[in-house]
Amino acid sequence: MSDIIHLLPDNVANQIAAGEVIQRPASCLKELVENSLDAGAKHIRVIVRDAGRTLLQVVDDGKGMSSTDARMAFERHATSKIRQSSDLFQLRTMGFRGEALASICAVAHVDMQTRREEDEIGTRVEIAGSEVISQEMVQCPVGTNIRVKNLFYNVPARRKFLKTDQTELRNLIAEYQRIVLVNPQVQFTFVSNDEIISELPTCTQKQRIEAVFGHSSKPYTGQLVDIATETELVRISGFIGKPESAGKNGQQYMFVNGRYMRHPYFHKALMTAYSGMLLPDHSPSYFLYFEIDPEAIDVNIHPTKTEIKFADEQAIFQILLAASKEALGKFNVTPSLDFTTESHLDIPNQIPNIATISAPRIQLDPQYNPFRTQVSHRAEKGWEKLYEIPQRAELQVEEASFDVSLITENTPLIQWDNHYICALTSIGLLLVHQHRAHVSVLYKVLLEQLASQQATAQPLLFPEVVELTNSDLTTLEQLLPELQSIGFGLEQFSPSAYSICSVPALLGQKNASEAILQVIHSVQDTEQSAKQQWHEMIALSLAEQMAIPQGKLLTDIEMRDLVERWLHTYTSRHLPNGQTIVTLLTHEEIQKRF
Ligand code: ADP
């Protein structure tokens, strides 16, 4: 019997490796720009066509390569950045695995020109599917200019897996932002389909954040406070959002030694510092830059290097927590939260130990609050709860459904805590979350309007102008037909702004720009690209904004009207995002308690 094990040819091995490193145009952009940074570039230009599908080009003015290195660079495990395994713990470069270029050239047509300062003439290498097609000498500027064409031309499954151009462009921009935010000392340009969509001069860290997220009309960094701490173990600097500026989609970035990272545990430290200061479902923006001895972290856990292991995670957790509390306290940002507005806050037992925080006042109406003494139960709800996502499986176990006959005109209704409607029904005590019940009603109306394209638009007396970041602009353009069909009148006002001349009548007096931005961000948060799923996201996001606020005092007629309308459209005890609308205490459950 002949042997059956053999070594894979390089092009096959490279293609397999590419599966991990190069998943989409955005991962290709990350690898190429990181190489330019490692080469000491001062100006990096990214040029894409068709969201990187047909062309992704990175031009830098870094140190370039010799003609031998230009060829070697495409070999697997070819790197100039480490020599031995111990170097892995002394990393000062973004790359070290030596597999990015090998992976890219296995799944695309690559054309690279490069020259070092000391060489008179440069080198051009052309490679496709890991095969060198040509190598020649060329006249070219110092630095490297690499063109990646027809990505995944030989991997149809990967090509099909790519999302629409709009989504891939959004991914490219997101990746670009992660890099530019931590490299303000480098000038960047981003060109998409011959249009410059970002031009960033060298500047400070804060100016870079402003340049990426700010609008001319509203300084973005005004919403941030500085954070800085230095210990033997780690240096942390950056900016964290004032609690009142927190929204549903905070910009959250953490970097370590110049590298973007995800770190749920450190995220938790920060959220602990904010506990009690945020509205439910709101999260703050933050930009945190960690500097640490490379020996104390392990970057080599995952090929994309965004998961990073820290040797002293618990100590850093404490340092970050203390620094964040100090930052929030020092700038006296906490009292500026208005606890007396209609919005309801969860007040935890432990108000953070900062002398500057004044005790929050909660507005309670004694007439409508027969269970007042139980208010402290709410306090047990820690910050973890805010991040709890109900399991889908749990949600599917629906008990008895409800119908309109459940509430008659004699059913007593009581509002509790300006938050819930308690109905004493024949099947037990029904507790309805007033805001969510209204969201559910509006959600269904909006879905129908989106499907039938029959919404009532209300013209604005003074059109509003909404300024958008690049990625928001891309999403908005994608959503235009839907937004128009639901009553938003939108016209391009400038390259980065739209004017709003009408809004859905249901939106009432709500801020139109804010409404549009929230829709954009909620769609961006999901990776859905199917139209129906967009409809659902748009309807839910708008319904949440249109619904009566949490904490609003309701009259008996209003309560009755809301509960009846909700029962008329009843399909589930939960909103599509999993939030519970209603809970029922049956007679048996009540009896058990006695
Ligand atoms: P790694 O970055 O992990 O070393 P890559 O496959 O990304 O692996 O690159 C291989 C090598 O090619 C790098 O180590 C570097 O020496 C060289 N190289 C790649 N891109 C550039 C560039 N833009 N400028 C100079 N040298 C580069």
Ligand code: MG
């Ligand atoms: Mg690299």
